[in-house]
Structure formats: structure tokens, C-alpha cells
Amino acid sequence: MRYGMAVDTNKCVGCSDCVVACQTENNVPLGYARDWIVETVDGTYPNLFLELRSERCNHCDNTPCVRVCPTGASFIGDGGIIKVKPNKCIGCAACIESCPYDARYMHPNGYVDKCTFCDHRLAEGLDTACVSVCPTKCLYFGDVDDPNSEISILLANNKHKTLIPEAGTKPQLFYIV
Amino acid sequence: MKTNRREFIKISSIGAGGIILSSPLINLLGKPEEHKDEKRAKRYPTYCEVCFWKCAGWVYTNEEKGEEKIWKIIGNEDDLHSNGRFCPRGTGGVGMYYDEDRLKTPLIRVEKDGVQSFKEATWDEALDLIAKRLKEVAKEYTPECIAMFSHGSGGKFFSNVLKAMGSVSISAPSYAQCRGPREVAFIATYGKGIGSPEPTDIKNTKCLVLIGSHIGENMHNGQVQEMSDAIDDGASIITVDPRYSTAASKSKFWLPIKPATDIALLLAWMHVIINEELYDKEYVEKYTFGFEQLKAHVKSKTPEWAYTITKIKPDVIRKTAHEMASASPAVIIHPGRHVTWYGDDTQRLRAVAILNALLGSWGRRGGFYNPEGIKLKKMPRPDYPKPKRTWRDAHPDQYRLAGLALSSGMCDATIPSPDKDCSYKAWIINGTNLITTLPDQKNTIEALNNLEFVVVIDTMPVDITGYADVVLPECTYLERYDMLRTSKHREPSIALRMPAAKPKYNSKPAWWMAKELANKMGLGDYVPYEKVEEMLDWQLKEYGSSLKEMQKIGVKKIDRKYDDLYLLNGQEYEFKTNTGKIELYSTALEREGFDAMPNYTAHPEPPADFYRLNYGRAPMHTFTRTVNNPNLSDLMEENKLWVNPKVAKKYDLEKDQEIWLENQDGIVSSFAIKVRITQRIGMDSVYMVHGFGGTANKLKRAYGRGGADSELITNVMHDPIMGGTGMRGNFVKFIKNNPHV
CATH class of the missing domain: 2.40.40.20 (Barwin-like endoglucanases)
Structure with a gap:
């Protein structure tokens, strides 16, 4: 069992619904976010290419954030979900520094916070908040270890990439291009 | 008696400002937030008021420190507008409720030592004053001199009072400032307008053509969802836009057109489709009127001709015409929504309507479906008095094909001029920030300055509230009942909006305000219920449901009465046009002295450095x-x-x-x-x-x-x-x- 997420950039319109749905679902204070939208534009008018994508923690297999954590607050949970135990976090921010994706932020309450793949919802058999709200259905979540899962089939049949693969973190967030 | 110049009051002149509370989400004890539990949460049905798409969903509340608090809003799975997925605005609708800058209590304009400001008032004071002033205006002039502008659900309750007084000058800026031209163009062509949500069968289309319509940036929910479905199914998208919009980036063809030249492109597409005989011959022959005239009309409108105007290369015009034709009839030349661009907009939208007809997409799968809705009975009430003048008299002999009241026309008619004997004297403004909605702000402000009385009903202290004599704070859609939503779609449905929380501050729902106002004006008979719940329950029971049932389900889907979602597959059909056919050549426009078929006219170009x-x-x-x-x-x-x-x-x-x-x-x-x-x-x-x-x-x-x-x-x-x-x-x-x- 290994959770992963795929984002179909051919469908994403960059509306930020995933961002606001995560904020309300998870009580993320305004001004902070666990997921966000990136827009890249290549080319010169009128020969252009635009990519819009929803980004968040990559829930990497090789996790600098967990390795640098001095207290064990950052840990690898079930299904490879990278989590933070707020009560063990001393707010040293070493994990924030180590993350190539800038996916962690310092919660105003003094601990580091990040995407949890909405594991509280997964436990109820629900999709993550971002997946369940996305109007374009460009977000896919599932078990990448299971070759018959929707996400595995999707990745097997579509050209995809990961972000900053050269960091060697083995990210589990895939972008269909 | 003329009032003084209406000074714009920034609502800052109200007493002490509110205390800014730190976000309730932040506690200072360093304790992590507990996850809220959907199972322990309560949920209340609503339909969204953040835009006009009116998606139906659920408002979740949670108990925090013994108090029920709004937590989140998600879509209702049974709702065809949202398919269970709200857009970012609907999801972020919680902020409408929590916004600490909301209007909090009624305000009345007062003048002291030559300085105008607002004073806080009780509901009785505010409503008494409105009743008194409206009666005075009706007496001194006529009731017809009272106008209303509305772009919010609450407007329905106020328009009832206005009609009871004897005025039908009730407008929404969503017509003359937005989608009006497309409605007139499609009525002229098909005898039927587009309406909302647009009955575009995007999820089944093979080719979607967007002309300046930026779906994905305009978040018209169902439409954005269906565009994504169409991408999944390999549909091709053609986007015409001088800007590389989000939709353009999803398109097989992006045509970066020179602005203001769209009609030339549309005529050239018609030329290619007719000249190369790519049109739906059977459909055109069976259902349309004026094909030969159209053929002659576009004969000279070659892609080479259009290239010089639009800067779109002839081969691209041909290729895109072929793309549409090969998808026909599962093709949509999208009518767009905000289409008031260059003043020849009805004619541009006529060209869009005609192109759809040539490709046989109207009434066909993957083109335009035939929506169906239901009509609910209305509680019995006395007949409205018959007005002697209507909004049409605001612009005599002009705009005769306008189907709905023109906000801009009513605004213009408020400014006295020798050729008008009764300009409007009082405005009721509900849920629309007219200052930014109507073009030419100076003109709008001049109209406001000429008014005897202005009431603004809103949830927020937006620009227009500064021009009011009385401001009424409406509670947000999350705190109130409104009329039932019965808009047409692939299947009819009813959706309920009910409060998920008590109104914050001293705000009130529109139904309550309108009822109190009607009572104070002696028009109480026109509001035949004590509480709006009675009226909703009555309407629902007449339909075989009940308020109780709707509170549980939020959305009630109803089977179509007629099996005619796609109605032009060879069936006989009489269109509501003069000829009973789809009018490629418009007899209605001709009769009014306008071009029966669209023509391209050049529009001014920006001067140097502009x-x-x-x-x-x-x-x-x-x-x-x-x-x-x-x-x-x-x-x-x-x-x-x-x-x-x-x-x-x-x-x-x-x-x-x-x-x-x-x-x-x-x-x-x-x-x-x-x-x-x-x-x-x-x-x-x-x-x-x-x-x-x-x-x-x-x-x-x-x-x-x-x-x-x-x-x-x-x-x-x-x-x-x-x-x-x-x-x-x-x-x-x-x-x-x-x-x-």
C-alpha cells in the first residue's frame, strides 16, 4: 500500500478550489496553505504553452524532512503519508528548509503543518478534500502499489512527470502532461 | 422638493469601528487543531449566492464551545448545476458569513451642519422611513417612477412589493450589461433564448468553439466541469481570444484574433462551410429559413477577406471550419455570457446562432440540448395594479427587441431631459453594486444625484451603499431562506436554501424586510404568509413534496415530462419565429429596420500610446x-x-x-x-x-x-x-x- 496522487495538467484550470477546500476542511489559517497553484508560461506570443498545476507535499519515498527532524515529530505514516505530530514539533523549521518543494509552513500556533492527504477522511472512506471538490476532476488519488488502481492505470497509460526529480526524493505526486 | 446633491458617504463615518478579532482559528496555547468530524457535524441545504450559477450544496456546521458554527460548504451530489462539486467561490462562501466588514445594522442618511453621514437606526425607523418616502414619491409623481435594480435572490421579495405599488420597472444588470444580446440574437434565430445555465451539451460535444468566452477563468461550474469531461473524451477546442486564456491553453486551435473583428471571422467560417458544402444539408433544408440569402450574403466573405481584418491566416480559418464541420452536429459555437462588447453584439451573436444552425447543433446531442424545468404555483394574492408606464417608456421607440428591462436605460431615464416627462424618482437597489456594474460612472452618479430617494439592500458596504438614503443589511445566503430554485436543466429540479446559522449582527433576510415594508405601506395582503417557511411549504406541498422533505434532501430531481432533450433529429418542429423556422435571415430584425443578416463593421482602433x-x-x-x-x-x-x-x-x-x-x-x-x-x-x-x-x-x-x-x-x-x-x-x-x- 502506497498512496500517491496524480494531477492531470491537461484539465487543471488553476481555479484554486483545491486550496480553499483544504483550508476549510483542515482549518488552515488564512494566509497559509497546504496546497497551491503554479502557472508556467513558455514561448513567445502567439506561440505559447501554459501549464497550470495543483501542488502540495510530494509524500516522497526518500524524505529529507523526516531525516532532519530532531524530535521525530516528522514521520512516515501508513501508506507512506508524511505527517507531523504537532505535540512533538519544536518549531525548529529544519524540515521546512530541507523540503525542495517548499511544502511545509510554520503554523501560527508554533508547529510545522503540511498536507496529510486528508488521512482523517481516508479513514472514513472519503477522498481527500481537494480531490472531492475539484471541478475539473483533474486530481486522482490512490494506491500506486496496486497496478489495478485507477491512479496506477492512469499513470501507466499517460505521459507524466514529477517535480524536481534531481533532488532524489522519489516524489509520489505525478503530473500528467 | 429637491434633495441636496447626494454626497457619497463612505460608511466609515459610522460611530466607532468594530474591534478586529484575531482569527478564531488561531489559539495561543500551541494546541493543534482537532479535525472536525463530518459525522458529528450538522448539515443544511443551500444553493449558492456567490454567483448566478446557483449551485446546490450542503452547509456543514460544527459545535464549538457549545455554539454551532459554520464549518464548510460542499456540493450536493444530486444537483445538476454542481454535480456535488462546488467551485472555489462556493467553497469559499463561508467567508461571506464570517466577513467582519459586513453591514451590521440599518443606516439612515442624516445631515448635520451641512455634512452628510449615516446614523445607525432600528429596523422600525429604517422601514418606516422607506415606507413614508416611497409613498410620498408615488403620490407626488406616480408609483411608476420607482425603479428597482436587483442581482440577488432577495430581489424577488422586494419586486413583489414594488409591483403591488404599481411599478414594473425592475431590472437586472445581467441583461443590458451582460447576456442580453445573446438572448435577443437566439430569440431572433430560434424563437428561444439561451437562459441560464446555458443548455450547451459540452460533455457530449466533439468540438467546442469559444469566442472570447474564457471558461475556466469564468467559473460557471457545470460548464467548467463539462469542458473537462470533453477534454477527457478527446473533444477539440477552438478558442478565439486576443489573450492566451486558460481555455486557449487547452485548445487544439488558438486564434489570437485582432480585437473587435469577430464578426469577420464568423462570416468567413460561414463562407467556408457553405462554399465547401460542409453544412448539415438535411437539417438546413428541413428547419431553416433564408439559406439562399445567407449563401449570397457570405459569398464574398472569403478567408482571405477575413485575414486582412482579423489577422487569422486563411488556412487556419479553413482548418478550423473543417474541424467544426467534421464534428457536426456535436459541435458548439458557444454563445458566451458577458457579450456586451462593441455595440453590434446582437449581430455578432446572430452570426454565432447562424453558424450553429448551419452545423445542425441546435437541439442535437453534443450541441444544444432542450432544457426542462418546472413551474411552482404561487400563493394566492390580490392582483397587482396595472401600471400606466413600464420600463419600455424609459426609452420610447428604442430597443423594441429588448426582452427584459435595461438597467442602463432606466439609469439614463432617471436624468431629467426635455423629451421625458417622468424620470425615475426613487431607486431600490438589491445585491448589485451599480457603481461598478453600469458603465460610465459619472452618468450613474448624476442619476443618483437626481433621485429623491435611494434604498440599498446588501450584505456588504460596497460602493453603491454610499449613495443610499437608507441602507438595509441583508443577512448572507447562509443565514436565510429564499425562493426555491427551479431553473431549467437536462432534468427539472427543485433546490432549497435554508439558514445554517442565525443572522449575524442586526442583519435580516430579504423576505422579512419586504414583508415588514409591505405591512407598513398597507400592502400586507400581497405577502400572504407570516413566515416564508409557510409559503415554501405551501408551494412544495402543491408539488407533492414538503419543506420537511426538502430540508433533508436539499435537491429534488424530477423526471422529464417530455422525451425531447435532443429535439431536432428529424422530428417536425415549429419554431417561435415569424416563419416557424430557424431564421438564418431574420424577418424580425428586418421588420425593425436592422440588418437581417450580420455584417462586419470596423471599430475604432487605439490611438498611439493607447x-x-x-x-x-x-x-x-x-x-x-x-x-x-x-x-x-x-x-x-x-x-x-x-x-x-x-x-x-x-x-x-x-x-x-x-x-x-x-x-x-x-x-x-x-x-x-x-x-x-x-x-x-x-x-x-x-x-x-x-x-x-x-x-x-x-x-x-x-x-x-x-x-x-x-x-x-x-x-x-x-x-x-x-x-x-x-x-x-x-x-x-x-x-x-x-x-x-
């Missing part, structure tokens, strides 16, 4: 309605001016540099806007998202943030057919030093 001002939507905002919403302004707190890198270089503009704009009439923007240097826009225009740069200083997050396209739209090109206000003929130049110091 750029065409284009404007549009961002997915997380609905005009000024959302710019102060804490959740949505967190996603986008200001707009920026899109400028092509070459243009930026010419004027030495830098990324995020704050600049001001001056338009062709010498109007200078009030606030600075930051520059966004991007390849996504061409060299002849600039672009900004509409709704920002507001002057209402009680909106803490929005005041002065970004630029307002609306204050720079002073050149208004009126559509001679239906009175739409074309707003895309304004040109701006850059001012680098603050002109206001």
Missing part, C-alpha cells in the same frame, strides 16, 4: 461581491494589469510596478494597479480582472486594491437593437507617477 482595455474574470471571484471575502481574497487579493513584454519594454515598465491608467476621455484611475508582464497578451491590448480597485473604504481587504476597469469604461457603444452597453471600446495609456499627489 491600448485596448480588456477585462474578464478570475475563477475565485465574482465581481465586487467577493473581493473582500476573507477566504477568496486570500486566494487572490488584487488584480494586475497584463502587459505584453514588448509593450512593457517600450514604456520601461517593470514587474509589479504600480502604475495608473488614463483612458481616451482623460479619466484617470483612482488607484494604482501592479503590472503583470506576460506573453499571454498581445501588443494591442491590456487586460485586468473585473471587480477590484473599489472605493468603498469599509471593505478593509478590498479598498483601493488593484485597478477598476469599470471607472475607465466611459465610452459606451449602445447596441441599437436591444440597448446593450458595449464596453470594450475603451483605450488606456500608462501613467507612471502618482497623478493624485
Whole structure:
């Protein structure tokens, strides 16, 4: 069992619904976010290419954030979900520094916070908040270890990439291009 | 008696400002937030009021410290508008409720020592004053001299009172400032307008053609969802837009057209489709009128002719015409929504309607489906008095094909002139910030200055509230009942909005305000219920449901009465046009003295050093309605001016540099806007998202943030057919030093 997420950039319109749905679902204070939208534009008018994508923690297999954590607050949970135990976090921010994706932020309450793949919802058999709200259905979540899962089939049949693969973190967030 | 000049009161002049509480989400004990539990949460049905798409969903509340608090809003799975998925604005709708800048109590304009300000009032004081002043206006002039502007669900309750008084001058700016031309064009062609939500069968289409319509940036929910489904199914998208929109980036063909030349492109497409005999012959023969005239009309409109006008290469015009034809009839030349651009908009939309007819897409799978809705019975009430004058008399002998009241026409008719014997004397404004909605702000303000009495009903202290004599604070849609939603769709449905929380502050629902007002005016018989719940329950029971049932399910889907979702597959059909056919050649337009078939006319070009001002939507905002919403302004707190890198270089503009704009009439923007240097826009225009740069200083997050396209739209090109206000003929130049110091 290994959770992963795929984002179909051919469908994403960059509306930020995933961002606001995560904020309300998870009580993320305004001004902070666990997921966000990136827009890249290549080319010169009128020969252009635009990519819009929803980004968040990559829930990497090789996790600098967990390795640098001095207290064990950052840990690898079930299904490879990278989590933070707020009560063990001393707010040293070493994990924030180590993350190539800038996916962690310092919660105003003094601990580091990040995407949890909405594991509280997964436990109820629900999709993550971002997946369940996305109007374009460009977000896919599932078990990448299971070759018959929707996400595995999707990745097997579509050209995809990961972000900053050269960091060697083995990210589990895939972008269909 | 003439009132003094109506001074714009910034609502800051009310007593002590509210205390800014730190976010309730932050506790200082360092204790992590517990996850809220959906199972322990309560949920209440609603339909969204953040835009006009009116998606139905659920408002979840949770108990916090013994108090029930609104937590989140998600879509209702049974709702065809949202399919269970709300857009960012609907999801962020919680911010409408939590916004601490909301209007909190009724306000009455007072004057002391020559200075006008608002004083806080009780509901009785405010409503008594409104009743008294409206009666005085009705007596001194006529009831017909009272007008209403509404773009909110609560408007229905106030329009009932107005009709009971004897006026039917009730308008929504969504007509003459937005979708009116397409309605008139489609009625002229098919005998039927488009309506909302648009009955475009996008999820089944093979080819979607967008002309200036930026689906994905305009977040019309069901439509965005279906465009994504169409992409999944391999449909091709053709986008015509001078800007590289989000939709353009998803398109097989992006045609970066020279602005204001769309009709030339549409005529050339018709030329190719007719000349190469790619049209749906059977359909055209069976259902249409005027094909031979159209054929002759577009004979000379070759792609080569159009190239010189549009800058779109002839082979691209041909290829895209072939693309559409090969998808026919599963093709949609999308009618768009905000279509008031250049004043010949009805004719442009006629060209869109005709092209759809040639390709046989109207009434066909993958084209336009035939929507069905239900009509609910209304509780018995006395008949309304018959008005002697209507909104049509605001512009005698003009715009006879307008199907609905023109906000701009009623605004213009408020300014006294020798040729009008009764201008409007009082306005009731509900849920629309007319200052930014109507073009030519000076004109709007002049009209306001000529009024005897102005009432504004809103949830937020937006710009227009500053011109009111009385401001009534409406509670948000999350705190109130409204009329049932019965809009047409693939299947009919009913949706309920009910309160998920008690009204905050001293705000009230519109139904209550209107009922109290009616009572005070002696018109209580027209509101035949004590509480709106009685009326809703009565309507629902007449239909075989009940308020109790709807409170549980939120949305009731109803089977179609007729099996005619796609109605033009060879069946006999009589269209509601003069000829009973789809009119490629419009007899109605001809009769009114207009071109029976669309013609291209050249529009003015920006002078040297000026750029065409284009404007549009961002997915997380609905005009000024959302710019102060804490959740949505967190996603986008200001707009920026899109400028092509070459243009930026010419004027030495830098990324995020704050600049001001001056338009062709010498109007200078009030606030600075930051520059966004991007390849996504061409060299002849600039672009900004509409709704920002507001002057209402009680909106803490929005005041002065970004630029307002609306204050720079002073050149208004009126559509001679239906009175739409074309707003895309304004040109701006850059001012680098603050002109206001």
C-alpha cells in the first residue's frame, strides 16, 4: 500500500478550489496553505504553452524532512503519508528548509503543518478534500502499489512527470502532461 | 422638493469601528487543531449566492464551545448545476458569513451642519422611513417612477412589493450589461433564448468553439466541469481570444484574433462551410429559413477577406471550419455570457446562432440540448395594479427587441431631459453594486444625484451603499431562506436554501424586510404568509413534496415530462419565429429596420500610446461581491494589469510596478494597479480582472486594491437593437507617477 496522487495538467484550470477546500476542511489559517497553484508560461506570443498545476507535499519515498527532524515529530505514516505530530514539533523549521518543494509552513500556533492527504477522511472512506471538490476532476488519488488502481492505470497509460526529480526524493505526486 | 446633491458617504463615518478579532482559528496555547468530524457535524441545504450559477450544496456546521458554527460548504451530489462539486467561490462562501466588514445594522442618511453621514437606526425607523418616502414619491409623481435594480435572490421579495405599488420597472444588470444580446440574437434565430445555465451539451460535444468566452477563468461550474469531461473524451477546442486564456491553453486551435473583428471571422467560417458544402444539408433544408440569402450574403466573405481584418491566416480559418464541420452536429459555437462588447453584439451573436444552425447543433446531442424545468404555483394574492408606464417608456421607440428591462436605460431615464416627462424618482437597489456594474460612472452618479430617494439592500458596504438614503443589511445566503430554485436543466429540479446559522449582527433576510415594508405601506395582503417557511411549504406541498422533505434532501430531481432533450433529429418542429423556422435571415430584425443578416463593421482602433482595455474574470471571484471575502481574497487579493513584454519594454515598465491608467476621455484611475508582464497578451491590448480597485473604504481587504476597469469604461457603444452597453471600446495609456499627489 502506497498512496500517491496524480494531477492531470491537461484539465487543471488553476481555479484554486483545491486550496480553499483544504483550508476549510483542515482549518488552515488564512494566509497559509497546504496546497497551491503554479502557472508556467513558455514561448513567445502567439506561440505559447501554459501549464497550470495543483501542488502540495510530494509524500516522497526518500524524505529529507523526516531525516532532519530532531524530535521525530516528522514521520512516515501508513501508506507512506508524511505527517507531523504537532505535540512533538519544536518549531525548529529544519524540515521546512530541507523540503525542495517548499511544502511545509510554520503554523501560527508554533508547529510545522503540511498536507496529510486528508488521512482523517481516508479513514472514513472519503477522498481527500481537494480531490472531492475539484471541478475539473483533474486530481486522482490512490494506491500506486496496486497496478489495478485507477491512479496506477492512469499513470501507466499517460505521459507524466514529477517535480524536481534531481533532488532524489522519489516524489509520489505525478503530473500528467 | 429637491434633495441636496447626494454626497457619497463612505460608511466609515459610522460611530466607532468594530474591534478586529484575531482569527478564531488561531489559539495561543500551541494546541493543534482537532479535525472536525463530518459525522458529528450538522448539515443544511443551500444553493449558492456567490454567483448566478446557483449551485446546490450542503452547509456543514460544527459545535464549538457549545455554539454551532459554520464549518464548510460542499456540493450536493444530486444537483445538476454542481454535480456535488462546488467551485472555489462556493467553497469559499463561508467567508461571506464570517466577513467582519459586513453591514451590521440599518443606516439612515442624516445631515448635520451641512455634512452628510449615516446614523445607525432600528429596523422600525429604517422601514418606516422607506415606507413614508416611497409613498410620498408615488403620490407626488406616480408609483411608476420607482425603479428597482436587483442581482440577488432577495430581489424577488422586494419586486413583489414594488409591483403591488404599481411599478414594473425592475431590472437586472445581467441583461443590458451582460447576456442580453445573446438572448435577443437566439430569440431572433430560434424563437428561444439561451437562459441560464446555458443548455450547451459540452460533455457530449466533439468540438467546442469559444469566442472570447474564457471558461475556466469564468467559473460557471457545470460548464467548467463539462469542458473537462470533453477534454477527457478527446473533444477539440477552438478558442478565439486576443489573450492566451486558460481555455486557449487547452485548445487544439488558438486564434489570437485582432480585437473587435469577430464578426469577420464568423462570416468567413460561414463562407467556408457553405462554399465547401460542409453544412448539415438535411437539417438546413428541413428547419431553416433564408439559406439562399445567407449563401449570397457570405459569398464574398472569403478567408482571405477575413485575414486582412482579423489577422487569422486563411488556412487556419479553413482548418478550423473543417474541424467544426467534421464534428457536426456535436459541435458548439458557444454563445458566451458577458457579450456586451462593441455595440453590434446582437449581430455578432446572430452570426454565432447562424453558424450553429448551419452545423445542425441546435437541439442535437453534443450541441444544444432542450432544457426542462418546472413551474411552482404561487400563493394566492390580490392582483397587482396595472401600471400606466413600464420600463419600455424609459426609452420610447428604442430597443423594441429588448426582452427584459435595461438597467442602463432606466439609469439614463432617471436624468431629467426635455423629451421625458417622468424620470425615475426613487431607486431600490438589491445585491448589485451599480457603481461598478453600469458603465460610465459619472452618468450613474448624476442619476443618483437626481433621485429623491435611494434604498440599498446588501450584505456588504460596497460602493453603491454610499449613495443610499437608507441602507438595509441583508443577512448572507447562509443565514436565510429564499425562493426555491427551479431553473431549467437536462432534468427539472427543485433546490432549497435554508439558514445554517442565525443572522449575524442586526442583519435580516430579504423576505422579512419586504414583508415588514409591505405591512407598513398597507400592502400586507400581497405577502400572504407570516413566515416564508409557510409559503415554501405551501408551494412544495402543491408539488407533492414538503419543506420537511426538502430540508433533508436539499435537491429534488424530477423526471422529464417530455422525451425531447435532443429535439431536432428529424422530428417536425415549429419554431417561435415569424416563419416557424430557424431564421438564418431574420424577418424580425428586418421588420425593425436592422440588418437581417450580420455584417462586419470596423471599430475604432487605439490611438498611439493607447491600448485596448480588456477585462474578464478570475475563477475565485465574482465581481465586487467577493473581493473582500476573507477566504477568496486570500486566494487572490488584487488584480494586475497584463502587459505584453514588448509593450512593457517600450514604456520601461517593470514587474509589479504600480502604475495608473488614463483612458481616451482623460479619466484617470483612482488607484494604482501592479503590472503583470506576460506573453499571454498581445501588443494591442491590456487586460485586468473585473471587480477590484473599489472605493468603498469599509471593505478593509478590498479598498483601493488593484485597478477598476469599470471607472475607465466611459465610452459606451449602445447596441441599437436591444440597448446593450458595449464596453470594450475603451483605450488606456500608462501613467507612471502618482497623478493624485
